[in-house]
Amino acid sequence: MSDYILRVREISKSFSGVKALDNIHFDLKKGEVHALMGENGAGKSTFMKILIGLVSPDSGEVLLENENLVGNNVNETLKKGISMIHQEILIIPELTVAQNIFLGREREVSGKSGLLSGWLNDSEINQQAAALLDRMGVNIAPKAKMKHLSVAQMQMVEIAKAISNNAKVIIMDEPTSAISDKEVATLFGIIRDLKAQGVSIIYISHKMDEIFRISNTITVLRDGKYIGTKSAAELDQHALIAMMVGREIDQMFPEATQPVGKEVLSVRNLGRTGKFSGISFNVKSGEILGLAGLMGAGRTEIARAIFGLDKWDEGEITVKESPLRARTPREAIGRGIGYVSEDRKGLGFIPRMSVKDNITLSSMSNHRKGGFIDTHSEQSVTEKMIADLKIKTAGTGQHVTYLSGGNQQKVVIGKVLLASPEIIILDEPTRGVDVGAKFEIYKLIRSLADRGMAIIMISSELPEILGMSDRILVLSKGKQTALLSKVEATQELIMRYAVA
Amino acid sequence: MNRFSKLGQYGIFLAFALICLVLALSTPKFFTISNLLIIGNQVSINALLAFGVTFVIITGGIDLSLGSMVAVTGVAAASFAHPDTYPLVVPLLIGLGAGSAMGAFNGLVITKSKVPPFIVTLGTMTIGRGLALILSKGRPVSNLSDEFNFIGGGNIAGIPFPIIILLVAFAICSIVLNKTILGRYMYAVGGNEPAARASGIRVNRVKMWVYTICGLLSALGGILLTSRITTGQPNAGAGFELDAIAAAIIGGTSTSGGTGTMTGTLIGALLIGVISNSLDLLNVTSYYQQVVMGVIIIGAVVLDGLGKKD
Numbered sequence: 001m002s003d004y005i006l007r008v009r010e011i012s013k014s015f016s017g018v019k020a021l022d023n024i025h026f027d028l029k030k031g032e033v034h035a036l037m038g039e040n041g042a043g044k045s046t047f048m049k050i051l052i053g054l055v056s057p058d059s060g061e062v063l064l065e066n067e068n069l070v071g072n073n074v075n076e077t078l079k080k081g082i083s084m085i086h087q088e089i090l091i092i093p094e095l096t097v098a099q100n101i102f103l104g105r106e107r108e109v110s111g112k113s114g115l116l117s118g119w120l121n122d123s124e125i126n127q128q129a130a131a132l133l134d135r136m137g138v139n140i141a142p143k144a145k146m147k148h149l150s151v152a153q154m155q156m157v158e159i160a161k162a163i164s165n166n167a168k169v170i171i172m173d174e175p176t177s178a179i180s181d182k183e184v185a186t187l188f189g190i191i192r193d194l195k196a197q198g199v200s201i202i203y204i205s206h207k208m209d210e211i212f213r214i215s216n217t218i219t220v221l222r223d224g225k226y227i228g229t230k231s232a233a234e235l236d237q238h239a240l241i242a243m244m245v246g247r248e249i250d251q252m253f254p255e256a257t258q259p260v261g262k263e264v265l266s267v268r269n270l271g272r273t274g275k276f277s278g279i280s281f282n283v284k285s286g287e288i289l290g291l292a293g294l295m296g297a298g299r300t301e302i303a304r305a306i307f308g309l310d311k312w313d314e315g316e317i318t319v320k321e322s323p324l325r326a327r328t329p330r331e332a333i334g335r336g337i338g339y340v341s342e343d344r345k346g347l348g349f350i351p352r353m354s355v356k357d358n359i360t361l362s363s364m365s366n367h368r369k370g371g372f373i374d375t376h377s378e379q380s381v382t383e384k385m386i387a388d389l390k391i392k393t394a395g396t397g398q399h400v401t402y403l404s405g406g407n408q409q410k411v412v413i414g415k416v417l418l419a420s421p422e423i424i425i426l427d428e429p430t431r432g433v434d435v436g437a438k439f440e441i442y443k444l445i446r447s448l449a450d451r452g453m454a455i456i457m458i459s460s461e462l463p464e465i466l467g468m469s470d471r472i473l474v475l476s477k478g479k480q481t482a483l484l485s486k487v488e489a490t491q492e493l494i495m496r497y498a499v500a
Numbered sequence: 501m502n503r504f505s506k507l508g509q510y511g512i513f514l515a516f517a518l519i520c521l522v523l524a525l526s527t528p529k530f531f532t533i534s535n536l537l538i539i540g541n542q543v544s545i546n547a548l549l550a551f552g553v554t555f556v557i558i559t560g561g562i563d564l565s566l567g568s569m570v571a572v573t574g575v576a577a578a579s580f581a582h583p584d585t586y587p588l589v590v591p592l593l594i595g596l597g598a599g600s601a602m603g604a605f606n607g608l609v610i611t612k613s614k615v616p617p618f619i620v621t622l623g624t625m626t627i628g629r630g631l632a633l634i635l636s637k638g639r640p641v642s643n644l645s646d647e648f649n650f651i652g653g654g655n656i657a658g659i660p661f662p663i664i665i666l667l668v669a670f671a672i673c674s675i676v677l678n679k680t681i682l683g684r685y686m687y688a689v690g691g692n693e694p695a696a697r698a699s700g701i702r703v704n705r706v707k708m709w710v711y712t713i714c715g716l717l718s719a720l721g722g723i724l725l726t727s728r729i730t731t732g733q734p735n736a737g738a739g740f741e742l743d744a745i746a747a748a749i750i751g752g753t754s755t756s757g758g759t760g761t762m763t764g765t766l767i768g769a770l771l772i773g774v775i776s777n778s779l780d781l782l783n784v785t786s787y788y789q790q791v792v793m794g795v796i797i798i799g800a801v802v803l804d805g806l807g808k809k810d
Contacts, residue, residue: 309698333700347698350691352758361688361699364681372679415699 005030005200006051006082006169011060013046020046021057024226026219028169033191033201035211035232037244038221039434044204047221048171051202052084053077064168083162084171089154093147098122098129100146101161132160136190152183159190163199170194171202176210177432180295188214206434207461208237220244245436252439253467254446260470261285264454265337265423267306270315275301276478279315283423283454288445290469291458292494298478299458300342303425306456307339308332309347319423333362338421340412342428342458344405348412351401355393356382358400358411362419385414390440406437413444424448425456430464442468462491476500511803512752512764516771523778530778537660543773544662545570545721547766549744550751551673552717554765555710557748558677560690560757561617563711565606566718566744568628570737573599573722575632578641578732581648588647595726596719602628603715607708625741632734641732652728662724669720674762682709690757746793747772750800771796 008026012019021043028034038044049055051062053074062069069077091100102109102125109128110121129142138156146154155175162170176184191201191214203215211218212232220227220243227243235243263282271277276298283289291299305312308328317324319335332339341347349358360367360378367374367381382396389410393403400411409429416424426445430438445468449455459465465472472489474482474497482497524531549566556563577595580586602624609620654661677683685706688696697703721740726732751768753760772793779789 307698329698330700330702339698341698346692347695350688350695350758352691353687357684357687361684361696361701364684368681372675373681373684419700 003029005065007061007063008051009061009063011047011050011057011062013050013055013057020224021050022224022226024060024221024224025229026226027229028200028202029217030200031195031198032216033195033203033214035203035205035215035218036221037204037211037218037240038227039244039436042221042244042434043224044221045173046224048084048173048202048204051077051169051171052082078165081166081168082171083165083167083169085155085158085162085173085175087173087175087177089151089158091146091154091157094145096126096143096145097133097140097149097157098126098142100157101125101129101132101142101164103161128164129160132164136160136163136193138186138190150179150183152179152186155179155187156190159194163194167199169200169202171204173204174206174432175203176205176207182294184210206432208240209463211240212237222246241435244434252442252463254443256286256446256450256470258286258450258452260287261452264320265306265456266318266321267302268316268318270302270305270312270317272301272305272310272312275310276475277314279475279480281473281480281483283456285422285452285454286449287470288449288455288457288468290465290472291456291475292462292465292472293475293498295460296477297475297498299475300427301478302475303339303427303456303458306332307337307425309339333419333421336420336422338362338416338419338424340409340416340424340426340429342431344408344412344432349400349408349415352399354397355386355391355400355403355411356396359385359414360418362415366418381418385418389414389444406433406441409433409437409441413441417448421453423454423456425458427458428460429457430459430461462494465494466491474498512750512767512771512800516767516774519771519774519778523774523781527778527781529781535777535781537658537663539770539773539777540663540666541660542777543769544660544666545724546740546743546747546772547666547769548669548717548721548724549740550747550765550769551669551762552714553741553744554748554751554753554760554762555673555677555686556617556714557745557753557755558686558690558757558760559707559710560693561610561707561710562621562745562755563603563606563617563714564621564741565602565624565628566714566721567737567740568625568632569599569602569715569718570722570725570740571632571734572602572628572635573719574726574736575636575641575732575734577648577719577723578644578726579635581644581726583643583645585645588645591648592723595723596716599715599717599719599722600712601715603712603718604708606715607711610711611704611707629734629738636732636734638734640734642730644727644730644732649727649730652724652726653730662728665720665724669717670762670766673717676713677762682706686710687758690759692758743772746797750797752800768800 004027006028008024011021011024013021024047036044046055050057053069053072053076057070064080064082069080106120107117109125110119112119126142133140133142140153140156175187194201205211215232217229218232218235218240219229222244261284263284266282268280270279279302293299301310304310306317308331311327324331324335356378359382367378379396386393391410392407400408403411430441433441445455445457457468466489470486472484472494473480474484474494476498481500484493529535553563553566573595576598577591580594581591606621606624610617650661652662656664685701688701689703689706693703722737725736747768748760748765749755750771751764753765775792776789779792
């Protein structure tokens with residue numbers, strides 16, 4: 001079996017008595033893209049950390065070309081040929097592209113020894129970086145400062161760094177979570193080139209369509225256990241989900257049970273210089289309006305404007321026929337608008353505050369007794385919300401930073417719900433959330449609509465937009481290009497308007 | 501890491517208890533009522549300032565103008581506290597009013613200009629010092645009434661009045677921080693300002709409050725000091741801001757915002773007081789005392805850092 005570059009045997013790891021990984025096997029062929037799938041908490045990240053030498057397993061072997069790497073630290077594994085492109089890209093923004101690529105290896109590049117080895121050789125670094133980026137076929141200047149690059153370009157730089165390390169195995173953790181479709185195509189092109197050169201890729205993503213587009217083989221983990229490895233051709237989406245969640249989910253998207261009511265929110269000719277213009281739509285009670293479009297089409301910007309996070313320059317927003325005036329989040333909340341941001345960490349919650357303190361943060365006026373906080377009412381409301389939304393937490397006093405992504409998302413949704421909204425804007429509500437929790441969030445969104453709320457849902461996942469929305473507003477480059485009904489909308493039609 | 505975070509949380513209490521125990525055993529004079537009252541009296545001004553700056557640091561800010569506010573408010577109050585001129589309430593209101601106004605000015609500039617609090621309050625620190633010199637024409641303001649001098653020098657049933665002020669202020673500050681919506685919002689603003697804003701919190705209003713409260717507590721400290729030394733000194737309070745910030749940090753308030761307690765700050769202030777008192781008792785010169793204090797500050801933050809690592 002010489003065509004296997006990496007063989008992982010019987011890896012187990014426990015953290016304070018809890019088995020995170022139980023007897024995991026993983027075989028990686030030379031020059032293949034091998035997707036590692038599993039819900040959050042399945043053990044993917046622990047497994048990755050073991051591969052790159054960040055965590056040491058309790059038992060088992062990691063054989064890279066028959067050499068056991070267990071016991072090596074991150075730097076040693078890196079030198080032996082395993083690189084990882086992290087989901088949150090690790091770069092030094094003030095340094096140049098070339099300086100970032102060769103960071104920590106300046107001595108090797110300068111080729112000097114003795115006293116002179118501390119001397120930088122930037123021209124050599126720039127030349128080598130230029131050659132490298134050229135070979136990858138990407139158009140990035142080696143002398144550009146990292147901070148001026150797009151996320152996709154930064155990713156390319158990370159890949160260049162991995163290649164310059166002579167990586168035999170490159171691990172990519174959710175590489176497309178923050179880049180546009182066009183950039184995804186470029187990335188996939190580079191992945192194919194790497195394959196052709198015999199580099200193996202371990203690919204982690206929550207996006208099913210990508211997995212089937214790019215990978216040769218798929219391995220599934222669930223609850224820290226190895227479930228199976230199949231060739232991508234043998235599987236379809238349905239079968240893969242079943243492997244991941246351990247049960248069949250027949251209907252991913254719940255149907256509406258209530259008719260649509262009266263108009264609640266109306267946006268007329270809304271515009272913000274340089275971001276979007278001429279945006280007009282309305283949302284009715286009980287309706288889910290999908291906002292579709294490519295990255296940078298202005299969807300989030302429109303949501304932020306409605307919620308008062310950004311100012312806008314022209315047009316009008318009315319809630320039940322009376323316009324918004326102060327244009328602040330506080331006014332929006334007071335008028336019944338709730339916003340669940342795509343930027344959960346940045347705008348969603350306060351990490352070092354408890355579940356209770358986070359969940360009641362937008363509705364503190366309901367818990368005022370005299371001049372003080374009524375802790376009892378806070379407590380009971382929080383317990384009820386935890387039960388309603390099935391939030392998995394050690395208690396109301398648990399800090400939100402310790403919850404999983406899906407549960408953090410539910411805390412944010414809980415906070416929004418407690419402010420009694422009539423309109424909820426959900427921006428990429430299932431990003432970074434695993435399949436099982438996705439299904440629960442879909443059910444929740446539909447039940448909110450059925451309870452009479454008007455929902456605006458932004459999503460980059462077309463199946464999600466198609467499955468959930470009653471109407472779909474398509475945006476392209478800050479302009480609205482179509483308003484489609486559920487019956488006429490198809491993936492192809494949406495894409496055609498999204499690139500218009 | 502759980503063990504470390506517990507250590508970070510309770511470390512300061514343990515350290516404090518341990519130091520007191522050691523001192524009680526090694527210097528018989530330490531654990532006498534009269535010595536404890538001396539410590540309480542000495543600590544009171546720093547603790548008041550530390551309470552104020554704790555609010556500010558919890559919201560993610562900083563206030564360097566405390567010491568100057570002590571001087572301005574002290575001089576301002578003293579100017580109206582000569583015997584047989586105004587009733588006692590006048591100098592008190594003038595002092596507290598001046599402190600609140602200066603704090604509000606800090607808050608206003610910080611929220612409107614978006615200039616970092618460090619820079620703004622560095623500026624007002626200098627402005628305040630200048631104002632104190634202008635108000636007093638560069639001379640100490642002396643000849644103060646007996647009632648005024650009672651505030652810092654008198655006692656009730658043997659307990660120095662500053663200790664009573666300290667305890668009342670501690671109770672009120674704790675309640676504001678833990679039991680009121682304003683207190684909750686302070687943690688939210690310091691913990692994640694954009695998220696606090698997106699939750700409908702008027703972030704600027706919260707900041708205005710904390711800087712104003714900080715000014716008010718500095719004024720209280722200024723009045724106490726003026727009354728204790730029976731003079732309004734335009735040069736008083738220099739460097740007080742650093743002791744106050746040190747007390748808050750030793751007490752577990754993180755300079756990155758979002759965490760901190762009044763109890764921690766009180767212990768931090770007491771710890772500073774106890775250590776300098778005991779070093780006095782042990783006849784250690786003040787030069788060494790400064791070195792010891794510096795080591796304790798860094799040690800406290802190291803403990804705090806251990807607690808935060810995940």
